[in-house]
Amino acid sequence: MNQRPDTPPPSSLSLPPPPDTILVVDDDVATRLLTSRWLSRAGMKVVEAEDGQQALDIVRAQPELISVIVLDVMMPVMDGYEVLARLSSDPETAGIPVVLLTAHANDEEDVIRGIQHGAYDHLAKPYRGPVLVARVKALVEKRRREFNVYSRLRHAERQATTDPLTGLSNRRDFERALTRESAFAERHREPLSLLLIDIDHFKSVNDLFGHAEGDRVLQLVSECIQSTLRRSDHAYRLGGEEFAVLLRGTDSSAALAAGQRIQAALKAQPVIFTTGDERTITFSGGVAAADLDTEFVTRELVERADQALYAAKRSGRDRILHEERPLVSVGE
Ligand SMILES: [Mg+2]
The missing domain is CATH 3.30.70.270 (Reverse transcriptase/Diguanylate cyclase domain)
Incomplete structure (x- = not known):
């Protein structure tokens, strides 16, 4: 038999899972580990990047997996604003919420600049762990809701133009x-x-x-x-x-x-x-x-x-x- 009778239906018609991974970007090892630990303890899946370029590489490889980004402002070579600008200029990554970690000393200026560059929220270092967790959780929820609406739309469009038996376009x-x-x-x-x-x-x-x-x-x-x-x-x-x-x-x-x-x-x-x-x-x-x-x-x-x-x-x-x-x- 050259074709199994139990051939599964085309997988392109199933809904993708919502993004579930938090990306923590910080050049300072101690802060990065601390941030990761707070989020992991709250039951979140975390990946880390130690600089802006590494962060962009991770996000661009699988934007559909990244739920929220916690991003340090002060980083060598590529700072947080530059990372933000690049994320917002790419339609694949523009919808991912970013929490900006600002330095206390120039907090107000950083916050304003962050908002202008597309940050959703901010937190001044040293931040309080439970506050970080609460903010990230709220954004995870927001991202999940938006992702569901978006993927349902995409799904409906694909269904309307796909032949269910063969998976070909109709x-x-x-x-x-x-x-x-x-x-x-x-x-x-x-x-x-x-x-x-x-x-x-x-x-x-x-x-x-x-x-x-x-x-x-x-x-x-x-x-x-x-x-x-x-x-x-x-x-x-x-x-x-x-x-x-x-x-x-x-x-x-x-x-x-x-x-x-x-x-x-x-x-x-x-x-x-x-x-x-x-x-x-x-x-x-x-x-x-x-x-x-x-x-x-x-x-x-x-x-x-x-x-x-x-x-x-x-x-x-x-x-x-x-x-x-x-x-x-x-x-x-
Ligand atoms: Mg830093």
Whole structure:
């Protein structure tokens, strides 16, 4: 069996966990350890950085893990204000609350500057431990609430544009991408290709082996599509047994080659159904391109590819045809 029947659903649709780690940044070892200890004792997960650059490296590596940053103002090379400025200029890190640890002597000036640089809260050294814990806890709560709202929005958007069975983008996303990519191709006179894929005799799979087996075939085809594509290509399930691949910066012959790679991947993995029957899944494909030959015209790209697909079906299936060209690739 080349495909497990218990294939888990695409993980991209699960909600990410909220950030849970406090980053303590201080060049003074004693203060850093003391701060970490207060927070750990209150049940928080802590990581430490001894200078500004190290702090930025940690945050940028995994911004989704950092809940709150406790940041010393007075540090050599890169001070707390500089760290703050860099964090707020990056959308990935701008939402992470920062508590600034200021020096008592010039507390007022530091606080004002900190607020101007985007700090959420401040504490003058030497601070009182329970006050630090209370402030950080409040910000952890705030960050968790904001993160939940944000990730629910992202989740809802992803759900609305993802096909749950295959994890591919759906027709709605395809239409948006087609509009965007077409405009880009015409403006920059860059090639854009569309490959439409329709699984051959799919109805008979459902009729003979049932819909669960049909679903496995759809998942297999989508895996073969995804495993052969380049980063700049994007695949969609348009509905039923129909798929589309948008290939950016790709002319018609390269798009055809991409289709042939999918054909080869599928042929290497015949499906064995629960009945014991074995079948090699094939598809018919149609390619249309906005490239030098077509003067980069993206108009009716879907209709053009669809006509090629229809011709591929009519002329015997298991082949990919280019728009208005003789037969280019036969699967066998
Ligand atoms: Mg310091």
